[in-house]
Amino acid sequence: MRYSNKPELQERLAAEYALGTLRGAARARFRRWMRGDAALARAVAEWEARLAPMAEAVEPVRPPRRVWDEIQARLGPAAAPPPRRLSLWRALALLATGAAAALVLMTVVVPPPPMAHGEYVAVLSDPKTQRPVLLISAARKEKTLRVKSLDPSIQPRDASLEIWALPKDGKPRSLGLVPEAAQGAVQLAALADQTLSDVPALAVSVEPRGGSPTGAPTGPVLYTGPCVKDW
Amino acid sequence: MTAEDDAGRLAAELTTLLAACARRDREAFARLYQSTSAKLFGVALRILRREDWAEEVLQECYVRIWTHAPEYRPALAAPMTWMSSIVRNRCLDWLRRPRVEVADDDGSIAEGTEADDPGPLAHLERAKESAALSRCLQTLEGKQRQAIALAFFDGLSHSELARHLREPLGTVKTWVRRGLLRLKDCLALQQ
Numbered sequence: 001m002r003y004s005n006k007p008e009l010q011e012r013l014a015a016e017y018a019l020g021t022l023r024g025a026a027r028a029r030f031r032r033w034m035r036g037d038a039a040l041a042r043a044v045a046e047w048e049a050r051l052a053p054m055a056e057a058v059e060p061v062r063p064p065r066r067v068w069d070e071i072q073a074r075l076g077p078a079a080a081p082p083p084r085r086l087s088l089w090r091a092l093a094l095l096a097t098g099a100a101a102a103l104v105l106m107t108v109v110v111p112p113p114p115m116a117h118g119e120y121v122a123v124l125s126d127p128k129t130q131r132p133v134l135l136i137s138a139a140r141k142e143k144t145l146r147v148k149s150l151d152p153s154i155q156p157r158d159a160s161l162e163i164w165a166l167p168k169d170g171k172p173r174s175l176g177l178v179p180e181a182a183q184g185a186v187q188l189a190a191l192a193d194q195t196l197s198d199v200p201a202l203a204v205s206v207e208p209r210g211g212s213p214t215g216a217p218t219g220p221v222l223y224t225g226p227c228v229k230d231w
Numbered sequence: 232m233t234a235e236d237d238a239g240r241l242a243a244e245l246t247t248l249l250a251a252c253a254r255r256d257r258e259a260f261a262r263l264y265q266s267t268s269a270k271l272f273g274v275a276l277r278i279l280r281r282e283d284w285a286e287e288v289l290q291e292c293y294v295r296i297w298t299h300a301p302e303y304r305p306a307l308a309a310p311m312t313w314m315s316s317i318v319r320n321r322c323l324d325w326l327r328r329p330r331v332e333v334a335d336d337d338g339s340i341a342e343g344t345e346a347d348d349p350g351p352l353a354h355l356e357r358a359k360e361s362a363a364l365s366r367c368l369q370t371l372e373g374k375q376r377q378a379i380a381l382a383f384f385d386g387l388s389h390s391e392l393a394r395h396l397r398e399p400l401g402t403v404k405t406w407v408r409r410g411l412l413r414l415k416d417c418l419a420l421q422q
Contacts, residue, residue, distance in 0.1 A: 015411040018316075019379065020323050023388045027323065045307055050418055052312035053361030054383050055319070060269035061276050067286050068264060071293045075257075 010040055018047035077130050118231020120192055122202045124223040133223050134178065136163065136202060138192035140231070145186040147179055154222075155180055162207045164217055165199040165227075177211055178204060202227050241266070245310035252300035260297055267311070268293070271318045278322040278386035288325055292318045322386055367417035375410030378403055 016022040017030055034040045124134040135148040145163070155161065161178035163186065175195070176186035188195050205212070206219035245266065251259030271292065275285040295317055303313055368376050374396075381387045381395065389407070393400040 012408060012411075015415070016407070019382050019407070019411065020319060020386055021382045021389050021392075021407055023323065024327055027327070048316045049308060049312055050364065050415065051383060052309065052315060053364045054380075055274050055315040056270070056311065056361055058270070058273040058277055058384065061273045062269045063272040063286060063289055067268070067272075067289055070290050071264070074290065074294050075297060 011043060014040060014043035015047050017044055018051055073126075073129050076128060118229065120196045120199075120227055121230050122225050122227040124202060124204055124225035126223055132225075134204065134225075136227075138188070138196060140193045141191060143188045143191055145175055145188055145192070147184050147186055149178070149182045152182055154178075156206060158209065159219070160207050160209050160211055161204050161222070162211050162217070164203045164205065164221075165196060166201045166203055166224075167198050168200060169198075172203065172217055174212065174215065175202070177207075196227060197229075199227050201225065242309050242311065245314075246305045249296075249300050249303045249305075249310055249313075252297055253303065263296070264293060267314060270311070271314060274315055274318050275322050277384055278319070279325060280385075284325060288318065288321050292321050295321070319386075326386060363418060363421040364414075367414050367421065370417055371410050371413055372406075374398075375406045375413070378406045379410045379414070382407060 013022060013030055017027065017034075022030055034044055119137050119139045122134075122136045123132045124136065125132045131151065133149065133151045133154050135150060136145060138145045147163070149155070155178070163175040163178060164172040165175055166172050173195075175188065178184075179186065201224060203217070203221050204223040205217040205221045207217070208219075212218050245263065248259045248263040248266070252263060268289065272285060272289050275288045275292075276282065279285045279288065292314075296314055299317075303310070307313075308316070368379070371379070378392055378396065381392055387395060389404050390400060392407070393403045396403060
């Protein structure tokens with residue numbers, strides 16, 4: 001249908017589009033036509049301007065704080081306000097852009113751990129908000145991955161979070177599932193030294209309950225962070 | 232200080248903030264959100280009638296406002312008109328999803344919009360810039376005014392209007408069409 005030849009129809013549809021009574025497929029179709037027809041777009045803009053004072057008359061309702069937080073998260077890291085209190089792990093997550101940087105920080109900021117053998121440490125953060133969400137560590141000579149959740153809200157309701165080692169060469173290797181408790185342990189198949197020595201980074205993806213059915217990440221990777229050797 | 236001056240100052244400020252957003256100024260965006268989010272949340276909440284949906288739509292719309300700020304042209308639309316159109320459009324698209332209907336379990340949509348109940352229209356008279364629209368809405372027949380208000384404020388479609396007003400679809404469509412025509416003529420005379 002050619003709107004340009006039917007000014008009356010054009011005017012009526014523009015008015016109903018602005019009012020909101022033009023709905024469903026007709027609305028979507030009209031919007032496409034409008035994009036390619038400056039006169040039609042102008043007619044709609046005029047109607048929106050006529051009716052706009054009605055929107056001003058609606059009682060304002062302050063949205064909850066989480067709306068703004070979510071908008072900032074969606075816009076990406078530039079929106080993150082400067083942290084009020086720079087906790088150790090947060091500082092780590094912000095600064096540890098590379099393993100080297102983290103290593104320096106570990107030796108400078110963290111007092112040397114009492115255990116002689118040292119451990120692997122990874123802080124995983126959300127790249128959108130730069131907030132650290134998981135702290136993962138493993139003693140070199142043990143077969144246990146200690147997982148501490150820094151943000152209990154990350155645990156999905158009907159899915160599992162799976163931890164992956166991202167080796168320098170080769171495909172991601174599953175290390176197990178993020179425990180549902182805030183603090184938990186994951187049993188490794190081999191000593192941490194064998195599992196993590198060639199792994200500069202860890203990642204966490206969303207998987208079906210019980211973990212990836214294929215042995216490789218199938219869902220989106222939500223969190224990543226460098227895995228550093230602390231000894 | 233008249234209401235008109237106030238409105239003009241606010242529009243100028245929002246236009247400045249949108250221009251700053253176009254230059255990717257996140258602080259200006261935060262101020263834009265502070266000045267406008269309660270109004271736009273009110274608009275979304277009224278149409279969607281569910282807080283979780285309204286929150287989701289508001290989030291999407293502000294991301295959209297941020298993304299499209301460089302395309303905003305002050306000559307074509309007042310800043311609040313531009314932003315509320317984005318929100319209203321997204322709400323109406325949202326209602327288009329399958330099985331979504333405007334909930335009115337408690338009957339409050341119908342209750343709040345008796346033909347002689349001005350509802351939000353009463354607020355129109357407060358703001359000077361909307362006085363013309365308010366005057367023109369007063370010249371409409373009660374049923375026409377009611378149908379237009381329900382469509383605009385509550386996002387009711389023609390068929391939902393027919394159901395709420397208990398009138399045949401064709402009748403309701405005619406009210407809306409004639410009401411809009413009359414509104415346009417009246418507003419043209421006011422200028």
